[in-house]
Amino acid sequence: MKQVQFSRREAMVLGAGAATVTLLGGVTGALAATATDDAINAFTGGATPSEGKITLGAPEIAENGNTVPIDVSVESAMTDDDHVESVLVLADGNPNPGVATFHFTPMSGDATAATRIRLASTQNVVAVAKMKDGSVYMAKREVKVTIGGCGG
Numbered sequence: 001m002k003q004v005q006f007s008r009r010e011a012m013v014l015g016a017g018a019a020t021v022t023l024l025g026g027v028t029g030a031l032a033a034t035a036t037d038d039a040i041n042a043f044t045g046g047a048t049p050s051e052g053k054i055t056l057g058a059p060e061i062a063e064n065g066n067t068v069p070i071d072v073s074v075e076s077a078m079t080d081d082d083h084v085e086s087v088l089v090l091a092d093g094n095p096n097p098g099v100a101t102f103h104f105t106p107m108s109g110d111a112t113a114a115t116r117i118r119l120a121s122t123q124n125v126v127a128v129a130k131m132k133d134g135s136v137y138m139a140k141r142e143v144k145v146t147i148g149g150c151g152g
Helices: 008-044
Strands: 054-057 068-074 084-091 098-103 111-117 123-131 136-145
Touching: 008 084, 008 123, 008 136, 054 123, 054 136, 068 084, 068 123, 068 136, 084 111, 098 111
Parallel strands: none
Antiparallel strands: 054 068, 068 111, 084 098, 084 123, 123 136
């Protein structure tokens, strides 16, 4: 077997390339988290979401990321004074994290919605509910994708 030897310059170039790939992987994850946080802040007007009142249903393991069923429900009286105005659904690992926004009125009767979404890879699905009184609630669930849906 032939032994491969690298010059100092070649070793430096390979090391710099490996560092760049590692750094870009971390930057991509950080950008996705920032995009999700930015979308939540824009939706809530900067209010910090609380836990509770909102339930997010999603499978623990999705065999195909192209069509992942989810459902969202929010506890609310759905009266003129106390109702859910909207629910934002995000997938924090997708290139564009915004998945859907559902709008409700007191005439909706209850604040529930179900759909199928596309997930690029294993990631968190986040649902944020905005109430008429300005309060916001958030639920998060990790979905493990075994076959990539968005080119993954």
